[in-house]
Amino acid sequence: MGNLRRARELFDAATVADKKHIAAWHGWAVLELKQGNIKKARNLLGKGLKFCGGNEYVYQTLALLEAKAKRYERARYLFKQATRCNRKSCASWLAWAQLEAQLENNRAARQLFEKAVQASPKNRFAWHVWGVFEANLGNIDQGRKLLTIGHMVNPRDPVLLQSLGLIEYKNSSANLARVLFRRASQLDPRHQPVWIAWGWMEWKEGNISTARELYQKALSINSTTESAARCLQAWGVLEQRAGNLSAARRLFRSSLNINSQSYITWMTWANLEEDQGNSIRAEEIRNLYFQQRTEVVDDESWIMGFLDVIDPAIDSIKRLLNLDQNSYYKVKESTSNTTAGDDVEGSTEESASPSSANVNDNNIDTGSGFDLDDFIRIMLSLDPSKLEVQLTTSLKDPPKIARTTNGVWRPATKTSRTSTTL
Template sequence: SALDRSLEKFAKKLPIFEPGRGEEGDENGEVIEKPLKINLDLALYKAKILTRNFQFDDAENILQQCIYYWPEDGRPYVALGKVLRKQSRITEARAVYEKGSQATQGENPYIWQCWAVLESDLGNTRKARELFDAATVADKKHIAAWHGWAVLELKQGNIKKARNLLGKGIKYCGGNEYVYQTLALLEAKANRYEQASYLFRQATRCNPKSCASWLAWAQLEMQQENNQAACYLFEKAVQASPKNRFAWHVWGLFEANLGNIDKARKILKIGHLVNPRDPVLLQSLALLEYRHSTANASRILFKRASELDPRHQPVWIAWGWMEWKEGNISTARELYQKALSINSTTESAARCLQAWGVLEQKVGNLSAARRLFRSSLNINSQSYVTWMTWASLEEDQGNSVRAEEIRNLYFQQRTEVVDDASWVNGFLDIIDPALDSIKRLLNLEQDPFGKTPDSSEVKDTDEGSSPSSEVKDARYKSGFDLDSFIKEKFSLDPNKLDDQMETSLLSIAKSKEQRTAFRPRQRYK
């Protein structure tokens, strides 16, 4: 916002540590100069801005000075730990958290909680439990600790323990959007739709600006094909967070799947104009144009998306899929190879290898197809689609025995999930309450308007209860005007979105040309 920008400029001009404004005795009894406490707030704000701009060294220097002047304050330790984690300096981050917990005499729950998350992400479950416990002892009203600990226990299969922790979180902290959101997603996975709707409603009442809650609730209604309710909830999501790229993206995919192509195209274009540096929105728009316009229009969008982020694998994979469908086999191979050259160990790489395997199967290169399927499964051995596609290949070749062996291999190696009967009555599984989790739920990085090329799909057809009357009634009372909304919030002219898109795409192309022109020349011996 304009206020944030002005504050940022103001913070840059101010001296961070103004000496001589306060005095304090050191451990030797000597008087030392110490800045006033307001300098700490300014320093933390500037460090936040520097971190956001990836100026990690400058941020680290400021935070180290904060710790020197105010060792009893926990905020610099938390901020410095995050800066170090962003750089994958795990050992140093752990040392900062340990130093901070000692300096604050173990009374700062934020340091314990951040340290617990670090250990949890590293797989050090026992240590993470101890740290979450220390956070709740330091402050039993620290909701992030209760929630993070519950998520950890759920991932470990300790269902009763997790339920108890979530209950304590509500007991000590009252209503909280993250706890309600987590419980709602769990209820939805257990097919308890009325309970899930109630919990989502509670989450949005706790924080009407929680875009993640509105989106997750909309996804619940989508699963039950309650399209009017879902549309209303998407409107609430973009109103809650107008610039949120996930909100515009998922809403656009929703409308496209309903067959509302013009509306989907409009929503995705708005999403891109609001988030001009996001390649995923352009990727989905490219797929939409391919299915409902021309391949050339799609190519332009794929090219611009790849220029925005050349290391975003799904763009190259989707582009390769389109070229394959157009019969440009060699081009498709090159694009798949480009995706794999970025990183050959990710989930996206597994999907790329599977899609490439299907391509080679269709053109008759069966040995290559088998190698690609095997490579894909080496990355993700849990992929039902890849196993069954490979089995189908063998069956088509008359190798029915081999096909049955492959199916048996899938069932033998898949991860077994044992349900706790007491949990089925309340919760079933854990999905983190974050936008990235909603992204995973909806598989936004895959082809959003159709199946993975020539692959099998398993679709859940659970019967759900009808949406609550509250959502239905609210939908008819919505009165949401998208055109007026984007005019007011973004100064976008709804009648000139195509012109604005063209200007944006030209800007991306020029930026790419400038980066290429100023690239240092390599020196050859």
């Protein structure tokens, strides 16, 4: 876990030596967040704004905290501030888009996804999250297209191929999905989610032995990760359906030894016992979940403290923040202060409102004037009419060579694990 006390001492020393060291304020806040110290983290982020002025990373982190606490108007305001600090911040646009997607403000989410890919045309996370978003809404062709674009500009990323494989299995054929999973596993053999997804598909296809082998492969990579916990849970379900109840129980228990907070695993195990007529044992398992569950309690009292530490030089922020009886931020901007560049942001924020008529809009045309085909043709030199052909060709080619961190050329199958986090 490291020496937390020493880390705090160093962050404190850095901020004392230079109060405008924004990276120190933000890094210290992130450290406290990881320890569950929400109020302390907010205070540090507020001081970062006070001494350093507006910063996209600080605003973005505060926005994510507000979104997690379901204070959505505040989150929107803070995301807007983050994108004003840096309009090329793909991460801020993407995080904001995911918030709107979560709230089913589909048109607003699409507008923000458009801004994310415009900010960073080759960003694999932007293409991936947007593609999955469309596929989940039933826009399969659009989702497939977006993921394919992401793969074309990130040919060594296994996550994009993994998602394409799942889409093809659900909407096309298992054989094509296998090709995609196999290529993804060749690109990064240590990427556990690919093996798990592939194993799940084989189980659904009735290939139990193959599924077990793929799950075992995933666990052989690392048996202590969150992915390993999900793999054990999925394998437990397989054994439960196959009638191997003792094995299923062992797998569920092993999964919970890694992640004791998994509601799905606890309830799946409880349902197994219920199905076997062990009602008392099922109730014991449910009670165990609630007894060991831990939650971080957020504190509303940070609000006034946050406003108090904002630098007087940016008093305009205070005028934009107004706490009503429900403790929600309301953004008040006069039209005289709105620039041409802000018009787009204003329309996006308006469409993002939960009361907007755009909620649940499933029309992929956002009305923003963004032309995806023209964009990839100009910015990425891709022919929209040949994406499917290019994908097929890339899957037939041998895996490309990737450069490792030590500068030695090695086959792509030996690269380090690719992160899947947005």
